[in-house]
Amino acid sequence: xxxxxxxxxxxxxxxxxxxxxxxxxxxxxxxxxxxxxxxxxxxxxxxxxxxxxxxxxxxxxxxxxxxxxxxxxxxxxxxxxxxxxxxxxxxxxxxxxxxxxxxxxxxxxxxxxxx
Amino acid sequence: xxxxxxxxxxxxxxxxxxxxxxxxxxxxxxxxxxxxxxxxxxxxxxxxxxxxxxxxxxxxxxxxxxxxxxxxxxxxxxxxxxxxxxxxxxxxxxxxxxxxxxxxxxxxxxxx
Numbered sequence: 001x002x003x004x005x006x007x008x009x010x011x012x013x014x015x016x017x018x019x020x021x022x023x024x025x026x027x028x029x030x031x032x033x034x035x036x037x038x039x040x041x042x043x044x045x046x047x048x049x050x051x052x053x054x055x056x057x058x059x060x061x062x063x064x065x066x067x068x069x070x071x072x073x074x075x076x077x078x079x080x081x082x083x084x085x086x087x088x089x090x091x092x093x094x095x096x097x098x099x100x101x102x103x104x105x106x107x108x109x110x111x112x113x114x115x
Numbered sequence: 116x117x118x119x120x121x122x123x124x125x126x127x128x129x130x131x132x133x134x135x136x137x138x139x140x141x142x143x144x145x146x147x148x149x150x151x152x153x154x155x156x157x158x159x160x161x162x163x164x165x166x167x168x169x170x171x172x173x174x175x176x177x178x179x180x181x182x183x184x185x186x187x188x189x190x191x192x193x194x195x196x197x198x199x200x201x202x203x204x205x206x207x208x209x210x211x212x213x214x215x216x217x218x219x220x221x222x223x224x225x226x227x
Contacts, residue, residue, distance in 0.1 A: 032214055034215075043219055044218045046217070100146060101210050103150075108156045
């Protein structure tokens with residue numbers, strides 16, 4: 001079945017520094033990947049999505065590129081802010097396999113930004 | 116911003132009790148999903164609906180959980196006999212036709 005792997009469970013960094021959160025996936029279908037951000041006691045919110053190979057997608061200063069050759073969709077930001085402290089989830093949809101679109105989530109990465 | 120509404124926000128039940136939670140998806144979103152997020156922040160897909168029909172569900176959902184999405188009424192997820200391991204955040208999401216799922220704030224269930 002589908003799977004998503006996020007290798008960093010916890011990332012702590014200083015405001016203004018860059019960050020990269022790793023995401024790799026396995027699927028037999030054409031991949032459709034998402035990044036969600038979840039602040040404490042809030043709903044997960046869609047941050048980025050992509051199904052296009054080697055095309056960078058950006059939103060709110062975050063960016064990611066889907067690389068089908070390496071099955072990766074890493075999330076990056078050039079300069080983190082205190083407000084970026086949150087849980088970040090990479091997720092894979094099964095929609096392209098003709099199924100219902102359910103998401104398979106990675107384990108999540110807790111990002112803490114300190115001043 | 117998501118307009119998925121979930122009630123109640125918090126639910127406390129004893130073991131063996133029924134636990135019911137509701138979700139109103141965004142208007143015009145044809146597919147509704149339920150996920151369970153446990154204390155380790157791991158997500159588990161439970162069930163989804165399109166126009167009141169179940170599309171997919173996992174085994175656990177078939178046995179102790181019941182869910183429905185009647186027309187003109189909120190969707191609901193009910194645990195027939197709650198267990199301590201059911202303590203989690205239950206998230207409802209609705210799917211736009213462009214693959215994007217929008218989540219509600221969740222119902223946090225605590226089973227004592």
